[in-house]
Amino acid sequence: NAGVMQNPRHLVRRRGQEARLRCSPMKGHSHVYWYRQLPEEGLKFMVYLQKENIIDESGMPKERFSAEFPKEGPSILRIQQVVRGDSAAYFCASSPFSGNQPQHFGDGTRLSIL
Amino acid sequence: RKEVEQDPGPFNVPEGATVAFNCTYSNSASQSFFWYRQDCRKEPKLLMSVYSSGNEDGRFTAQLNRASQYISLLIRDSKLSDSATYLCVVNMKSGGGADGLTFGKGTHLIIQP
Numbered sequence: 276n277a278g279v280m281q282n283p284r285h286l287v288r289r290r291g292q293e294a295r296l297r298c299s300p301m302k303g304h305s306h307v308y309w310y311r312q313l314p315e316e317g318l319k320f321m322v323y324l325q326k327e328n329i330i331d332e333s334g335m336p337k338e339r340f341s342a343e344f345p346k347e348g349p350s351i352l353r354i355q356q357v358v359r360g361d362s363a364a365y366f367c368a369s370s371p372f373s374g375n376q377p378q379h380f381g382d383g384t385r386l387s388i389l
Numbered sequence: 390r391k392e393v394e395q396d397p398g399p400f401n402v403p404e405g406a407t408v409a410f411n412c413t414y415s416n417s418a419s420q421s422f423f424w425y426r427q428d429c430r431k432e433p434k435l436l437m438s439v440y441s442s443g444n445e446d447g448r449f450t451a452q453l454n455r456a457s458q459y460i461s462l463l464i465r466d467s468k469l470s471d472s473a474t475y476l477c478v479v480n481m482k483s484g485g486g487a488d489g490l491t492f493g494k495g496t497h498l499i500i501q502p
Contacts, residue, residue, distance in 0.1 A: 308489060317476070318433065320489030331489060366432055368490075375421035375480060378490060380432040 277302060279369050279381035280349075287387045288357050296352040296384045300369030307350045308368045308378055309342060318366060324350055330373075354386075362388045392416065395477050395493035403501050406467055410496045412477030413459045422453055424462050425476040427495060433476055436462075464498075472500045 280299040288294050300307050309321040323331040324344035335342070339357075344350040354361055364385050368378035395412045402408045414422075422439035437444065439451040439460050450463040460477055474495040481491050 310489075310492075312430075317494035318490075318492040320491065323489050334489060364430060377423055377435045377438055379435065382432050 279304075279367055279379055281365075281367050281381035281384050283384060284382060285385045285387070287389060289389050290358055291356050294354040294357050294361070294386055296354075296365050296367075296386070297349045298352070298367030298369075298381060299349040300367075301371075301379055304369035304371050304379075306370045306373055307344050308370075309350075309352050310366045310368065312364045312366065312383075314363070321352075325373075357386075357388050359388050362386055391493075392481065392491050393477055393479050393493040395475075395496045397494060397496060399497040399499050401499050401501055402467055404467060404469060407463065407465050408467055408498065409461060409463045410475055410477075410498075411459050411461050412493055412496075413457075414477075414479045414481075414491075415458070416479070416481045417455075417458060419458075419479045419481045421480040422451075422460050423478040423480075423490070424449075424451060424460075425478050425492075427474045427476055433478075433492075436475070467500050469500050469502060472498055474498070 307324045310318040312318045320334040322335050322342045339355045341353045364383045366383045368380045370376040370378045392415050424436040425433040426436045427433045437446050439453045443452045448465045452461045474497050476495045477493040479491045
């Protein structure tokens with residue numbers, strides 16, 4: 276049973292470009308969560324999605340960041356017009372249900388902005 | 390007050406020793422609690438859930454004290470492979486059904502041979 280799959284593992288972008296991060300949840304999981312870990316910091320919740328719905332985006336920056344989880348295909352975290360401060364590790368997690376369930380994490384995408 | 394607070398360490402512990410970490414959380418309405426482990430900035434891996442009655446998994450024991458709002462993790466007979474950062478994680482379940490987990494910054498454990 277494949278775990279949470281994220282790609283790419285490493286992504287390099289220049290300032291002003293767009294970054295697209297992909298996440299396929301574990302088989303049977305319909306709840307997806309995105310987290311960001313800045314250097315020397317803990318993980319911070321960004322957004323929680325179910326298929327075709329954003330349930331909670333309270334942790335998303337107001338501008339340049341968006342997320343989707345379409346009916347078919349992986350969840351996408353999109354960062355437009357990237358800046359140096361966007362450099363971080365972005366982790367995706369999934370769970371089979373909402374509520375008091377542990378979440379299982381992917382390997383993460385390390386985003387570096389030149 | 391930080392939402393989830395941990396002593397960052399590092400804790401330097403000889404192999405075979407017992408080590409304990411605590412973690413405090415700010416939201417008394419928090420619903421669920423976990424310990425995760427993170428190695429060298431890799432992905433967090435679930436170590437164990439924490440239940441009100443306390444629970445044990447091999448050499449690891451977790452306790453929850455809701456009245457004092459703290460969680461503990463005890464590692465017995467520590468192994469070199471236990472060296473990692475241990476993350477205290479809380480589902481604060483604020484209104485609206487948010488299920489994002491709140492992470493502490495982690496406690497760094499180094500097991501020395």
